[in-house]
Amino acid sequence: MEHTTLSSKDLITIQDLKEHLSLLQKSVDEDESRYLVRVLRKLSITRRRINPQILAKLIEESLKEESKTKSLLVTIFPSTLIKEGKEEEEKKEMQIEIEKEEEEEEEDKEKKKQQRNIIIQAKYPEEKAYLQLLSLLQLCKLKDYENALKLCEFSIDFIEKKNRRTLDSFFSKVFFYYSRINEILGHSKQIRKKLLSAYRTSTLRRDVSTQAVLINCLLRNYLQFNLYDQGDKLISKSQFPPNSLNSQHVRYLYYLGRIKAIQLDYTESFRCLREAKRKAPRAGARGFRLSVNKFLCIVQLLTGEIPEIELFMEKDLQKYLQPYFELTSAVRTGNLGDFKKVVLREAKVFKEDQTYSLILRLRQNVIKTGLKKLNSAYSRISFEDISKKLQLDSSDSVESICSKAIFDGVIDAIINHEEKYIKFKEMGDLYSTLIPQKAFGQRIKFCLNIHNTAVKNMRFPEELLKEQEEIDTEEGKEQLKELEKMSTNNEEGKGDFDQGEPGNL
């Protein structure tokens, strides 16, 4: 970490961080969580602006000497980082103040001036936690994982002891980084116990955000070591808090989808992954979206449907989804030879993405699709021809594959064993059955339901309501004025007994 003077941009950041600290104080004083939420929402922007010098100065000024936080943080971000150019700093601060004054209106001038020169002393643990979190983010940015781990553990102990609900969001973030840093350092196995016990405590304390984060961390941990049973048990025993943040919810759906896929529950898995994709951010989070798309593609193929081409067409992901696109084409055409080629060629990519085991299961699907295609094109075909067309190895296994397919309901056919051919049943006239009637009836019922619900939910338009409100408030104002008039009339009569309070009737 170099020793440099603070630039003017850094000084503005420091001022902003001090404002954040004051907001946190305010949030605790007035028991209003929204200031805290506001500060944390800006976290992603803040973390890009901070650097070691800013943190050193902030730690120096904001924390009391005796606090343990300070003693730890000071070892990581020593105040010697800031050069001794104190006069220059003061001049710069003055300059910033002057510039800002000229821009702002007169009413805010005084207030801002006063606020800016205050040195905020961190008196609440929220502020200390915030400073710890910022330092943690900075260490992760610098890839200094040893120190980060130390800070994490300190932070966890610190927050746990305090047991304040306002610290919940900080707790969850610290745990997230704790789990991630251990994963990078390769210690995932050891922390499992700690995560589990922390999860239990957070459930007891109804700490929603930490619960969500911990479930996700544990699931990620299990998936890393392919412990799908344990993951499944965790899911069945725990309840993911419904009022958690969207980002955690999305992660949960993703892990859930992956576990379900391994457990052969493809429809459920597909549903989860699709929801995760919908709730994920549109731009950004590219790695996540890429992984979700890959799993979506494979799971959809396993359910027997062909993914739409739009899945592969997202501009920034297109290049990485190319092997999956080729795989899908091979499955779509029912071409076993192509399928084997693609799998062999891209085996490394698939193993990295952890989709390899799922892809191996696709072999059956390829054969099924091939049979379906034959179903639509042929009325009768011999086993030999099938084995040639599907590029299966021997014609004996063809018969058994066909019988299994018929049993599973993939194709509708009859096997003629003596003459060694398969006869596909005709589709027939659907209108001679009751199927169209049922299908149409279902859909019509659905549409009528929605229509009825929509009618029931109709409300008057907003403008009418607002006009009504305005009329009400105007009447109220007039009434209040009359009351005041009456009271002042009364008071003049009384003399100087009651001074000035109109409410005293």
Next chain:
Amino acid sequence: MLEEEEQLKLTPRMELIQYKFLMTLDDEIITNKKEIKEKILKIAVEDKMAPYYSSICKKFGWGVDEETLKTLKNSNAEELKKLNESIKNSEENDGESEIRKAYLAKSVFYCRIGEKEKALELFNETFNKTVSIGQKVDLLMTKIRMGFFFDDISLVETNLTSAKVILKKSSDWERKNRIKVYEGYHCLKLRQFKKAANFFLDSIATFTANELFDYTKFVYYSVLSSIVSFPRTDLKKKVIDAPEILTAIEEVPHLSELLNSLYDCQYKDFYKHLIAIYDGMELDKILSEHRLFFCKQMRIIAYSQFLEAYRSVTLKSMAETFGVSITFLDKELSRFISGGKIHAKIDKVGGVVETTRADSRNEGYKEIIKIGDPMLNRIQKLARILN
């Protein structure tokens, strides 16, 4: 005025598109690449196309001849100076139309040498100064040609729509027909054969867009796009018996044979000529991307036409009629049937193809379910706000 219009029509040089494309093909197919290279360079030097010269040398890795480049650049700079002077003069001394002429000359210059961005800018300025509808449309058409030249599809599309909007109010049939030819060419690029065929055949009687391609090529495009999209009756009326087409169709080898063999159900000949046409398509810039699709469509049309007459036909006789082997035919038919393009079923054990009449009621039912279900999903998403 007329001379300017002619000048405007001649830029940019459309032959260069074809030559450039030919240079990108394999050496085996195009054996006379050297001659083509010389042709390109000759035109480049003739028109003093300095930017085009440097870009094309870079693209094909030919050594840039510094001498030629310098002379080209010098002559460009000189011309530019002259044009700028004339613009200044006319702005000071002359009236509106003179100023417009000067700007037009400069824009034509940029277009000619292949300087895309500046040409577009200047064309826009000239456009603002132009009053008459015809001249405006001419400018737009030049921009469209630049879009074709530089492979800029969005440029083509925006200018096509603006030209059409302007032409709606006018009764300039000549330009309307020319725009139709441009539109058809654009549709052909996007593989919309049916639309392209309609545009081409509409304007075939009064073909004046010689700057794009000559009449023979125009007939070539029209016939190919219509053969793949028109049903038999329309094909006979509009193409086979059309006098305008009959005049020029002999110039393109195999084209009239293809058309007539399909109509007369001579499938063996049809396939032979199809292969020849397929090879020919490779040499044309726009059609080469679509040649596989074209071939596939033609085969589907041929098979469906053949099978229309039969309830069931042996694979052997069908293979003989088409002049192909049974395995090939089997592969083709199974591919197209499972893709839903041909309504038939193969009985491999008996070696017979049986046709199934498309039952419109059942088809309609399946369509409704297929299209209706996604729509219902979307309605359900909307319905979520009700709760």
